[in-house]
Amino acid sequence: MPAESYHFGLHGVLNITAGLFDLFLGLLVLSKDPKSPVNRSFFLVTLFAFIWVVPFGIMSLCPSESQARFWLAMAYTTGIPFISPVVHLFSVRFFSLGDKKKLVRWSFLLGAVFAFLFFLFQEKLGRFTENSWGRYIAYQGDVWGYSYFIPFIIFFYFFGFLAFRNFYRGWRGHYSLKIQHQSQIVFFGFFLAYTGSVDFFVKMGLKLYPFGYISLTLLIMTMAYGIIRHRLFNINLFLKKISLIALIYSFLALAIVPVSFFAFDKLGNSIQEKPWEIVVELSLVIGLIFSLGPFIYAYLVRNSYWLRSQMTSGLAHELKSPLGAIQGALDVLSSAVLNPKGNQAQVSEYLEMIQKNTERMEGAIQDLLNVARIQEGAAVAEKEEGDLNKVIEAVAEIYRPAAGQKNLEITTDIQPLPPVKFDRVKIEHVISNLISNAIKCSERGQIRICGEKLKGAIQISVQDEGKGIPERFHKKIFERFFQVEKQGKGSGIGLAIAKAWVELHGGKIWVESEGEGHGSKFFFTLPV
Numbered sequence: 001m002p003a004e005s006y007h008f009g010l011h012g013v014l015n016i017t018a019g020l021f022d023l024f025l026g027l028l029v030l031s032k033d034p035k036s037p038v039n040r041s042f043f044l045v046t047l048f049a050f051i052w053v054v055p056f057g058i059m060s061l062c063p064s065e066s067q068a069r070f071w072l073a074m075a076y077t078t079g080i081p082f083i084s085p086v087v088h089l090f091s092v093r094f095f096s097l098g099d100k101k102k103l104v105r106w107s108f109l110l111g112a113v114f115a116f117l118f119f120l121f122q123e124k125l126g127r128f129t130e131n132s133w134g135r136y137i138a139y140q141g142d143v144w145g146y147s148y149f150i151p152f153i154i155f156f157y158f159f160g161f162l163a164f165r166n167f168y169r170g171w172r173g174h175y176s177l178k179i180q181h182q183s184q185i186v187f188f189g190f191f192l193a194y195t196g197s198v199d200f201f202v203k204m205g206l207k208l209y210p211f212g213y214i215s216l217t218l219l220i221m222t223m224a225y226g227i228i229r230h231r232l233f234n235i236n237l238f239l240k241k242i243s244l245i246a247l248i249y250s251f252l253a254l255a256i257v258p259v260s261f262f263a264f265d266k267l268g269n270s271i272q273e274k275p276w277e278i279v280v281e282l283s284l285v286i287g288l289i290f291s292l293g294p295f296i297y298a299y300l301v302r303n304s305y306w307l308r309s310q311m312t313s314g315l316a317h318e319l320k321s322p323l324g325a326i327q328g329a330l331d332v333l334s335s336a337v338l339n340p341k342g343n344q345a346q347v348s349e350y351l352e353m354i355q356k357n358t359e360r361m362e363g364a365i366q367d368l369l370n371v372a373r374i375q376e377g378a379a380v381a382e383k384e385e386g387d388l389n390k391v392i393e394a395v396a397e398i399y400r401p402a403a404g405q406k407n408l409e410i411t412t413d414i415q416p417l418p419p420v421k422f423d424r425v426k427i428e429h430v431i432s433n434l435i436s437n438a439i440k441c442s443e444r445g446q447i448r449i450c451g452e453k454l455k456g457a458i459q460i461s462v463q464d465e466g467k468g469i470p471e472r473f474h475k476k477i478f479e480r481f482f483q484v485e486k487q488g489k490g491s492g493i494g495l496a497i498a499k500a501w502v503e504l505h506g507g508k509i510w511v512e513s514e515g516e517g518h519g520s521k522f523f524f525t526l527p528v
Contacts, residue, residue, distance in 0.1 A: 008061070011133035015057025018213040018220075023050040025220055037506060041090040048086050049193075051079030053213050060134030068128060068135055076118040081111035081152070084159035087190060091166035094186065097456045100166075107159045114152050121148070126203070136210060139203050153200055160194055182232050189222035252292065381504045383421040388451065388458060388526075389414055391424060395431045396449055403439050403447060410435070414451035417458055420528055426501040427526070430509075433494045434462040434522045441520070442466035456528055457507070463521040469513040477511060502526070 026046025033039045055075040062068040085107035092100045118125060124144040126137045139145040164187065171183035196215030202208050226232035396410050403410050431449075438447045445465030452459050469477060478499040502509040502524045509524040 009134040012057040012059075012061040015053050015060070015213040018217045019050045019052075019054035019057065021220055022046045022053070022216055025223065026050075036503075037093045038090070041086065041093040044086040045083075045090050048079050048082045049216055049219075051075065052083060053216055055079065057213070060136065062135065065128055065135075069122070072126070072137055073119065073122055076122070077115045081114040081118075082108065084156050084163070085111045088159045088163040088166075091163040094183075095166055095170045095456070097166065100456075103162070110155055114148075114155065117148060125149070133209065137203055138205065141205075149200075149204075156197065156200075160197075163190065182226060185222060185226035185232060189219045189226065192222060193219035381423040381426060381501075383423055383505070385419050385421050386424060388417050388420055388422065388427070388460075391428060392431060392449060392451060392460065395428055395435065399432070399435045399439060402436075406439065406443065408439060408442055408445065408447055410447045410449065412449045412451075414449070415453060417451055417453060418528060420458055420526055422505060422526055423501070426504070430498040430501050430524060431460070431462070433498045434524075437494065437522075438462055438464035438466065438520075445519075453528075454525070457525040458528060459523060459525045461521055461523045463519065465519040467520075468516045468518040469511060469520050470515050471513070474511055474513070478509065498524075 023046055026043040029039050029046075030043040052075050055071040059068045059071040059075075062071065085104070088107055089104050091097075092104055121144065124140065125148050126139055126145070128135050129138045139149050167183055167187040167190065171187055193215050195218075196212030198206075198208065199210040199212040202210045223232065392414060393412060396412055400410050435447065435449070442464045443466065448461075448463045450461045450463070478495050499509050506527045507525040509522070511520055511522050513520040
């Protein structure tokens with residue numbers, strides 16, 4: 001449609017702006033992990049909200065009623081009927097509530113019915129009103145209007161209520177403090193968003209400004225706070241990378257300005273004589289400047305002081321320590337070769353030491369390879385249906401001798417778990433890491449491994465009576481190369497890899513501890 005078909009109106013522009021920011025947030029979350037059901041469902045929430053608020057904004061800018069009706073139909077046939085269903089879907093995916101799938105399908109089916117009915121009878125269902133802020137829709141106050149919009153509003157709030165019930169149960173339920181905080185943020189964010197549903201009653205004649213786009217903006221702000229403060233959707237590192245890229249290209253763009261002024265000053269009249277040649281040459285210069293972006297980004301990441309300092313302390317120890325032991329053992333064995341009449345028992349002991357430290361180095365190198373795969377997004381879970389009970393018992397049995405050397409006892413309290421699809425190697429790695437850490441950080445007591453069936457998920461926990469973890473570290477402990485103070489040396493990547501493997505299965509991992517001296521309890525879930 002031609003630009004003259006529209007006129008400026010602040011209400012319409014604000015609606016469109018809110019919709020664009022909303023969609024941007026959804027795309028950001030989706031791009032972090034397109035395979036994640038949670039991220040995909042949140043993107044759908046933002047997409048349908050965008051299809052609601054942007055057409056309403058454009059509708060208020062249309063002088064022609066026929067144009068406005070087109071955008072109204074767009075909102076009511078492809079956007080608004082699906083908002084509560086996708087919010088309900090997001091709540092189900094967020095807490096892995098597999099038993100709610102049928103209800104989700106019904107919500108979308110009913111939404112499609114309401115969309116189709118509006119498409120057929122839109123002229124009988126609503127009329128336009130002119131207000132100080134712009135054009136808006138009012139429901140027909142007759143049998144047509146009431147027979148459609150009253151059932152529609154009941155449908156809208158019913159599935160919204162189901163979503164909030166899921167959010168509230170997650171907030172107040174048995175999940176970790178991290179999940180409780182994230183659930184609280186999501187609950188209040190969508191509560192603020194649903195205040196915009198007051199617009200329904202504006203359509204019924206309530207004398208009120210339709211502030212739905214403001215409610216949507218509050219949702220965006222709340223979710224952004226959750227992402228930054230409580231690691232919602234785990235896109236903090238992704239945001240840092242995006243911010244760094246934006247900063248680099250902002251500086252490059254600033255560099256183009258003086259170059260352009262200098263070029264125009266030197267070229268003078270030749271701009272008018274050979275305009276296309278000048279444009280091509282200037283475009284090449286601008287392209288060259290912007291092409292520096294990837295090199296600058298790579299240099300900054302590789303030479304980051306923070307990254308170097310975090311990696312060096314842990315990885316140097318993990319690689320140098322076994323290398324030193326191997327070198328010492330080789331010196332002894334070299335002497336034994338030169339003196340065959342030496343102590344053969346000592347030779348056997350040092351051969352065993354070499355084997356153990358070689359395996360230790362192999363594990364550290366494998367961890368580095370796993371980190372590389374995770375960073376590149378190349379990690380995949382090769383899932384097969386199996387018995388998780390047997391896996392847990394087998395891993396626990398492997399670590400019982402090591403625990404016994406420290407007078408620790410490993411006990412298991414596992415309810416009969418249903419068969420579940422999982423990558424055996426990766427889940428064994430997760431359980432091994434949690435038990436190994438519990439042994440390292442404990443000097444007394446028990447290490448208790450529990451397993452139970454929850455709604456739509458299996459939950460495994462490993463509890464120790466060791467040093468404990470201060471609350472300020474609960475969120476950071478799963479970051480790559482992070483180590484808790486005074487907890488012994490290590491690479492600092494074991495828990496980061498465990499977190500990646502669990503999330504690759506669609507599960508969650510977290511820690512609970514009352515602080516130093518009170519032990520720790522690590523949890524992870526796998527969807528059924």
